[in-house]
Amino acid sequence: MSRIADSKLSRRSFVLGSLVLGAAGPLALSACSSGGSGGGGSSSAGGTVNWLTWSDHFSNDQLAKVASNTKITGNPKLFSDNADAFLQLKQTGSQFDMVSADALWVKKYMESGLIEPFDLSSIGASSELYPMAKTFEFLNDPKGAIGYPFSWSTVQIYYNPAKIKTPPDSWESLTDPQFKNMIVAENIPTDLMAIAGIASSGAKDPYSLNPDQIKSASGYLAALKPNMVKLATQNNEIVSMLASGEASIGISNLGTDVRVKNAGGPEINSAYPKEGTIGFIDSEMIAAKGNNKELVKPFLDAMERSEFIVENFKTNWRPLFNEAAAKVLLNDPATADYAKRLFMDAPEKALAMTLKGPAQDQQAYTEAFNQVFGA
Amino acid sequence: MTVGSTAGVRVQPGASAPRRADVKRERRDWRQYVGFYPAAIVFGVFFVAPLCLIVVYSFWQTKNYELVPAFTWDNYHKIIATNTYVKTFGKTVVMAFAATITTLLLAFPFCYWLVRYVPKKLQRVLFLLVILPFWTSYLLRVYAWVAILGDKGAINSLLKTVGLTHEPIRLFLYDNPGVYIVLVYLYFPFAALTLYASLERFDWRLLHAAVDLGATPMRAVALVLLPQMKLAMVTAGIFVFIPILGEYLAPAAIGGTHGVMMGNLISNFFSGYLLPLGSAASVLIALVILAVLILFRRSLDTKDIYG
């Protein structure tokens, strides 16, 4: 009998041993983590701002500095398409405190009750903005500001002159068969449809195409498709494909040429399409249901200071609305030329382009786009 | 670790059947099913219910980001009537089939070699190496192929150093062949896992007997081994074919604009909030899966594969 008890005991210890072995590692780590995040969330002054944004709105160094100065930690989650972010905010409700969006989308967020108005002047950093940027019609509501203006850019054609003999000068010219498998553009159905609308029917308002215009727009996309090598998931991919030579033409934002060069790529030229183009004005918004939304204002105040914006320009090379940063960049001989050429000193130019926004009939746009690129 | 029939896929009803009488007491009442409850709740709520919901939604409509519960066949009609969707659907099935066949053809001789010509001790280690890729980020493995096949990739760089080329050449990337290669790469271990388990259990004396009776080794393999492997082949094939039907990351990363598969279409539909259309496309994929499962239901007893 005692022998049986013996064997039971040792077997039980084996089971225990193996269970402990399996559980100990993760357990210890999860204990560490809950300790860490608990410490961050409980203090009254600091906390975490959950931020749905693009990668060019922040840098890791910047987040670390802001966190050590203000005890507010920015926790960015990235998205690529405005429509994508809109849906994510709609579905996740209180989990995000701050969201980035393109110009005309801001109104849609407001109409859907997803964001809340705020007093722009209560954010100290706003005193560094160009005065005109504070009064953009689409970033303001009778109840106050609804978006904090950040950066802007037109979307144009970039090409590698070493590989492109006859430079494209219009959207229409991109469908030329000689560009087969050479073009890369961002995978943003709404914006590509808008460009197609401008290209095919010269639409004045490419975000509210009528059914006929949608039809001719998808005709344009179908003609463009053989020339497209890839729909990039983000702007960075356009830069890397132009740099590696996998693409020779990119439909992309201002400063793409500088970034390609910095990535060790070839000389890139830009072409402004004859038919006109679209562009974005990015802004930050406060989510109406965010759990930590009261932290957004002090967070923005710290994030949008000119010292960070200067660095941001030197990484992403497209104009921003911070006037103080513009002055620094224009006075520094190393960056003055870039700042001028990339319109850091001319925010009014932002209003000359057709602004990105939600499509009037989003479903029709998505469907038309999918019908071309879904095969 | 493994008991069961030689081919390794049939259930042995007799295994727990003898002397059933003496445990009958415990078997009769409802308590014997208690163990299923947690699984039933989790699978019921988070697997069956969601899939049913998808079926329901495939008959609804959306208006301005809101679902409208009005019965319609429109979504299915739209998919069937749109040329590109039908083409993509067909291409996805063909691609999955081609990748599955290739994976099996690659995996069989490999496993044969492993079981037959590698010493037992080394065999275990080598086999572990086959599963090792599973422990590296799936996403990074997919993107590593861009770094291999790309214009500035490893192969092009090698060709240039050797002096074979001066300008980078486009190696399958951003088109269907690239997707095909990466799919075969991703699913090879699945097939190898199943075939290895089955080959390892094969009674090689049968092969010897055939050779002794005058068959050439090739004929012996074809006439004795292969028929025994049929079920394992089918099981392996199913485990490769079905997941590929829903692949969307590999085609998105490798396929460019020309290598799109059904999964990309579905993910586009859902991210554009075309829920009903996306649901209908999902249901169509699910129907193909169901058809495959019904067609091959007999080879699906997986108990020995993970034994």
Place this chain on the structure above:
Amino acid sequence: MADDLRAVNPRARLFRTILTVYGVGIYIFLFAPIAVLILLSFNSSPVVGFPMAGFTTDWYARLPKDRVILEALTQSLVVAFWVTLLATFIGTTAAFPLVRANIKNRGGVRVFITLPIMMPGLLIGVSILVLASNVLHIQPSLPVAIIGQTVLAAPFVILVVSSRLEALDRNLERAAADLGAGPMQRLVFVVLPLVYPGIVAGALIALTLSLDEFVVTNFIIGSDQTLPIYIYSQLKFGITPEVNALATLMLLGTLAVCAVTFLALRLIKVLALATKKRKQLEAV
């Protein structure tokens, strides 16, 4: 066994050589991407491409300072911990009735259980998202992701544990019952000690599956991010070798965990053998 076949057919040697070369080729195919991934983690230029610009270990040095990566790593481990726990519990409890209960269509139940393994993650992820947000009105979040991953992982545990159970000699339990052990005692002292390698293996599968799960998780995790989600966003927004460095370390980590588990199981076996021998000696 291969030797006597060779004696019969002289061409077998050639055949064997060809197959060996082929086998090596397969390993090259399987490991080329991983080799490239590890190589690029030492690339001094952040731009992906060959030839490498230079050798550096900077990317590894940066890792412990990257707050976002560390945050994602802890999230991953928390999720993996819960998924392993839940999946192992659910899977093990379900394996018992699957093998032992009176079920008419056992094969059918098995096929149903393998469905979540085979069903494309895209469909599972999307449908859970739709159910959670449209019907249950739960926000996509970490707990939803944990449940979603559990759905994927539990079937593996069921399959592994049930095959172990199947192989169990029920006479051992009968013997224990004859000696007066109740159902609970039999479970704890007879069945579990014999089945635990299956449970541990199942738990390990659940753990590794959870750590790398992306497709389903991405749809249902909301504002949090696990490592694969972070890696995906890095891929989208311009990958740096830092991610490669992270993946390399994780590969080493998993190998270490497996080695430790393997050695521990070995040790247990050796100890068990030793005790058995001792007892036999005692008995004599």
